Amino acid sequence: MLVTDGRIQRIADDPIGVEHVIDLDGAYLAPGFVDMHAHSDLRLLHRPGAEEKLTQGITTEVLGQDGVSVAPVPADLKSEWAARVQSLDGTIDGEWPWETVGEYLDELDAADPAVNAAYYAPHGNLRSLVAGFEDRELSDTEIDTVQEELQMAIDDGAFGMSKGMIYPPSSYGRDTELEALAETLAERDSFMISHVWNETDYVVESIERYIDICRRGGCHAHVSHLKVGGEQNWGRSEAVLSLFDEAEAADHRVSFDQYPYTAGSTMLTALLPPWARQGDSADILERLRDDETVGRIADDIDSPGEWENLARAAGTWDNILITRTASGAHQGETVADIADERGLDPVEAMCELLVEEDLDVTMADFIMSEEDIERFLADERGTFCTDGIFGGKPHPRAIATFGRILERYVNEREVLSPERMVYKAAGRPADILGLEDRGYVKEGYVADLVAFELSDVSANATYEDPYQLTDGMKYVLVGGEIAVKDGERTAARNGSVLRSTEEWDGDARPHLDRKVTEQVPSE
Numbered sequence: 001m002l003v004t005d006g007r008i009q010r011i012a013d014d015p016i017g018v019e020h021v022i023d024l025d026g027a028y029l030a031p032g033f034v035d036m037h038a039h040s041d042l043r044l045l046h047r048p049g050a051e052e053k054l055t056q057g058i059t060t061e062v063l064g065q066d067g068v069s070v071a072p073v074p075a076d077l078k079s080e081w082a083a084r085v086q087s088l089d090g091t092i093d094g095e096w097p098w099e100t101v102g103e104y105l106d107e108l109d110a111a112d113p114a115v116n117a118a119y120y121a122p123h124g125n126l127r128s129l130v131a132g133f134e135d136r137e138l139s140d141t142e143i144d145t146v147q148e149e150l151q152m153a154i155d156d157g158a159f160g161m162s163k164g165m166i167y168p169p170s171s172y173g174r175d176t177e178l179e180a181l182a183e184t185l186a187e188r189d190s191f192m193i194s195h196v197w198n199e200t201d202y203v204v205e206s207i208e209r210y211i212d213i214c215r216r217g218g219c220h221a222h223v224s225h226l227k228v229g230g231e232q233n234w235g236r237s238e239a240v241l242s243l244f245d246e247a248e249a250a251d252h253r254v255s256f257d258q259y260p261y262t263a264g265s266t267m268l269t270a271l272l273p274p275w276a277r278q279g280d281s282a283d284i285l286e287r288l289r290d291d292e293t294v295g296r297i298a299d300d301i302d303s304p305g306e307w308e309n310l311a312r313a314a315g316t317w318d319n320i321l322i323t324r325t326a327s328g329a330h331q332g333e334t335v336a337d338i339a340d341e342r343g344l345d346p347v348e349a350m351c352e353l354l355v356e357e358d359l360d361v362t363m364a365d366f367i368m369s370e371e372d373i374e375r376f377l378a379d380e381r382g383t384f385c386t387d388g389i390f391g392g393k394p395h396p397r398a399i400a401t402f403g404r405i406l407e408r409y410v411n412e413r414e415v416l417s418p419e420r421m422v423y424k425a426a427g428r429p430a431d432i433l434g435l436e437d438r439g440y441v442k443e444g445y446v447a448d449l450v451a452f453e454l455s456d457v458s459a460n461a462t463y464e465d466p467y468q469l470t471d472g473m474k475y476v477l478v479g480g481e482i483a484v485k486d487g488e489r490t491a492a493r494n495g496s497v498l499r500s501t502e503e504w505d506g507d508a509r510p511h512l513d514r515k516v517t518e519q520v521p522s523e
Helices: 075-089 101-110 123-131 140-156 175-187 203-217 237-249 281-288 291-302 310-314 335-342 346-356 370-377 397-412 418-433
Strands: 002-004 007-010 028-031 033-035 058-063 116-119 161-164 191-195 220-223 254-258 263-267 320-325 361-366 382-384 449-452 473-478 481-485
Touching: 028 418, 033 382, 033 397, 033 418, 058 418, 058 473, 075 123, 075 263, 075 281, 075 361, 101 116, 101 140, 123 140, 123 161, 123 175, 140 175, 161 175, 175 191, 175 203, 191 203, 203 220, 203 237, 237 254, 237 370, 254 370, 281 291, 281 346, 291 310, 291 346, 310 361, 320 335, 320 346, 335 346, 370 397, 382 397, 382 418, 397 418
Parallel strands: 033 058, 058 116, 161 191, 191 220, 220 254, 254 382
Antiparallel strands: 002 007, 028 449, 263 361, 320 361, 449 473, 473 481
8 A cells, every 4th residue: 555645545565666665464454443422622732642542543533522512602601611511521721712613623723633633513502602501492583593503613614413412501402493403404414413311211212202303304313322321221222223223214314323331421410310400500519519409319319200310320329430520539439439438328429529529520330231232333333432531530431442342342252343343433434424535445545544453452441540551553644644653652743623614515425325345454
């Protein structure tokens, strides 16, 4: 293969005319991996080297997830948005210097990241432009405005619209509002990405509802971090995939992303009932300081209900692991540990911790089964993601997801063939995003490439010691520049900020029209 000027110029066995030859000695050569759900929105601004991602073989991160991110933002709500997303996306010094998606992407481009970055327009941010953090139905005029703002975000380069149906203010969106936004996305041949309302007791119903909204609006439906939470629900992955089968049979486009761990990870506030998360940060903290309200929270967590009750899904407070706090205290302890230390009920301890840390706490929640994970991994409609939340002692998925898939599920358990894994890690994401010159090893394509010896790949990160980089990637190229050599990071920072408007000329994008047989890693 000949790589010049950042692209694959020729694929052949003969290296004639090549100045610098790299002999892979039988290793696999594949297109660079795409992290379809990343939370490096602010991290890439102050840590653009992205070594945790590059050493996994990731060459592209997709940001703007879960309906809550960093742009667009109303000027008067910047500080509140910064407070709300710091647990998910990190922070930077000073006030955010952007308001629009285009201005944020310009700032990201100026940071000179080592990986490529794409961005979704977050529904909650769009909604806040007209309704702030109010939980109410939008008027027809307000919906029109949000549709216009979504169009502007796509014009600025957003690849789709994400929504997070447990995260305010995205969770305040009514179905009629979401259907109108699906229509806007369909007009632009774009798609919707959703953290659905419930990934536990009502996971099937939630995904069915979401697919139906996208069907009525006419856009492609993509499910974020697909999972089935709660032991009582294990095995319902079959019913979820049946929904995808039915949608495809009716010519509706569906896809998903997934990480390969039995624990999820998010903000600790996600354990609170929805009513306890309403309003701004000050409102939430005021509730958590009130003993009577804390008792009501405990009652709701102990009682069955239609909201996504992650604490009940975990089964025991020993399965809720604190991964990060603003102060650095209690990282690596469970909520049960903290409750025992303080002589409190676990809900009381959780609420007390949230107050002490000004809500800036993240967790890992052990709620999933290996059987469901493997069933989703084997399905070629899916893609992979880290959903990586950094800081403290993060969930190891941030640093080891792609290595774990190769080591555990390809090499050891043979859930996936190398060909299927690489398709789901690179070609399938490129097709979903509409990237016409990435995701495949083809002449003329951008030289985002990864070379690995399957038996050498080791995902070293653990819950106890997460900051252990993945081993086994012999080379990683971003835009033709070597970013990883013999498993070690180089100084290269050759990533690009990808914008949908640069990839779309008004014709239909290539969404999902390729087959897995085209995606075969070379040896």
